[in-house]
Amino acid sequence: xxxxxxxxxAAVFLxxxxxxxxxxxxxxxxxxYALYRPDYSNGLYTKIIDYANQNMNSKLETAVDIGTxxxxxxxxxxxxxxxxxxxxxxxxxxEVARQLWESxxxxxxxxxILKFAKGSSEKTNLEMSSTNLITVAQAxxxxxxxxxxxxxxxxxxxxxxxxxWGYDKPIIEADSGxxxxxxxxxxxxHRMFDCEPVGPFWDVRRQLVxxxxxGCEPTPPLFSQLQRYSLSDAAVRPVRSxxxxxxxxxxxxxxxxxxxxxxxxTDSEQDPARTLVRGLQEVFEVAEEPVELRLAFPxxxxxxxxxx
Numbered sequence: 001x002x003x004x005x006x007x008x009x010a011a012v013f014l015x016x017x018x019x020x021x022x023x024x025x026x027x028x029x030x031x032x033y034a035l036y037r038p039d040y041s042n043g044l045y046t047k048i049i050d051y052a053n054q055n056m057n058s059k060l061e062t063a064v065d066i067g068t069x070x071x072x073x074x075x076x077x078x079x080x081x082x083x084x085x086x087x088x089x090x091x092x093x094x095e096v097a098r099q100l101w102e103s104x105x106x107x108x109x110x111x112x113i114l115k116f117a118k119g120s121s122e123k124t125n126l127e128m129s130s131t132n133l134i135t136v137a138q139a140x141x142x143x144x145x146x147x148x149x150x151x152x153x154x155x156x157x158x159x160x161x162x163x164x165w166g167y168d169k170p171i172i173e174a175d176s177g178x179x180x181x182x183x184x185x186x187x188x189x190h191r192m193f194d195c196e197p198v199g200p201f202w203d204v205r206r207q208l209v210x211x212x213x214x215g216c217e218p219t220p221p222l223f224s225q226l227q228r229y230s231l232s233d234a235a236v237r238p239v240r241s242x243x244x245x246x247x248x249x250x251x252x253x254x255x256x257x258x259x260x261x262x263x264x265x266t267d268s269e270q271d272p273a274r275t276l277v278r279g280l281q282e283v284f285e286v287a288e289e290p291v292e293l294r295l296a297f298p299x300x301x302x303x304x305x306x307x308x
Contacts, residue, residue: 028266029256030092034070034100036248038167038235038297040137047229049080051303052133052161055225062131064155066121066148067139071097075104077135078112085126087119094118122147126155136164141208145216153222156306162218164304166209167235167297169193172245174293181283182293188279192249198272201254201261212300223304235297240290242280246273248295 052060061082065074068086070093077084088094094116101114119125121136121143134152136143152162169190174182192198208216217226239245249255250266250273264270281287 026256027092029251030070030090030096032247032251033093034072034096036237036239036244036251037069037072038170038237038295039072040076040165040299041231041234041236044165044231044234044299044301045076045080047231047301048133048135048161048163048303051163051227055159055161055305056132056157057159058132058157060132063133063135064124064126064131065135065137066119066124066152067136067142068097068116069093069137069139071100071116073135073137074114074116075101077133078110078114081133082112084112084114085131086114086116087121087124088116089118089120091118122151124151124155128154129157130155132157132160134160134162136162138166138209140164140166140213140216141205149218149222152218153306158306158308160306162223162304162306163301164213164218165234165299165301166213167299168210168212170237170248170295170297172293173296174291178284184283185280185293188283189245189249189276192272192276193252197262198249198252198254198258201257203253206254213302217302218304220307222307224307225303225305227303229301229303231299231301233296234299234301237295237297239293239295242277242284242286242291242293245280245293245295246277249273249276 049060060080063077063081063084065071065077065084065086068074068088069090071086074084074086074097086094086097088097097116101116104110117125121139134156156162172182172185172189219226237248239248255272258272259266262270267274284291
């Protein structure tokens with residue numbers, strides 16, 4: 001069978017299994033997620049807002065970020081909307097999100113209202129036709145789509161926008177003159193991603209991210225005007241130490257599952273993140289910090305409009 005048929009078969013299977021597991025509940029992993037996951041470029045948000053403005057009959061005033069995690073997207077949306085809600089099933093992630101919002105508000109006063117609340121993709125507990133925009137960043141593969149899409153349709157206003165995006169494995173970029181070293185470092189990171197000991201612990205739903213959610217798109221009769229974009233530089237994370245690349249690895253769900261399974265301690269000889277950092281130190285020929293690198297994540301973006 002073709003790759004597309006396999007992806008669609010996987011999508012059908014995944015629609016039938018439970019959605020969110022008890023993910024990102026370990027405090028250390030949650031902090032690593034907040035520190036080392038990528039920020040999204042203004043260009044990505046511009047595409048979303050331009051699409052929304054073309055299709056809506058009203059001003060973009062409200063947004064809901066589902067699977068908000070530690071709130072990176074929700075915080076950014078406060079610069080674009082007057083009222084934002086971030087939903088997640090993890091109390092630990094929501095607590096970090098609230099702390100980040102308090103810190104941001106203390107530094108720069110905002111007229112926007114941001115609320116973080118516990119809620120799932122299948123049951124948001126929000127009112128019908130209450131938001132102009134729903135965002136889902138690197139989370140749709142955890143959702144029960146048979147329940148999520150009707151719920152998204154229910155809470156969106158007519159002609160509201162559903163924006164879904166995700167990213168694949170990052171590429172390590174370095175300053176001019178270090179391109180070959182950066183390429184070797186990327187190969188090491190990808191091997192750690194795919195191979196023993198961490199690789200076998202990726203959830204099967206990760207395959208949907210590799211396939212850029214093909215077979216899982218929002219479709220009629222609930223949604224229309226689907227648009228798909230590939231954005232090569234829409235998610236970045238500057239790193240000023242090789243330890244930060246290890247911190248990014250420690251934010252992976254597969255890393256956390258691997259460490260729990262084996263009973264390994266962070267920074268022990270068995271810790272795969274420590275192995276990764278040592279490998280990168282050999283490539284860049286540095287035993288100590290700092291280094292100037294960048295993790296660049298290829299992003300795919302799906303945009304759709306709520307049908308009346």
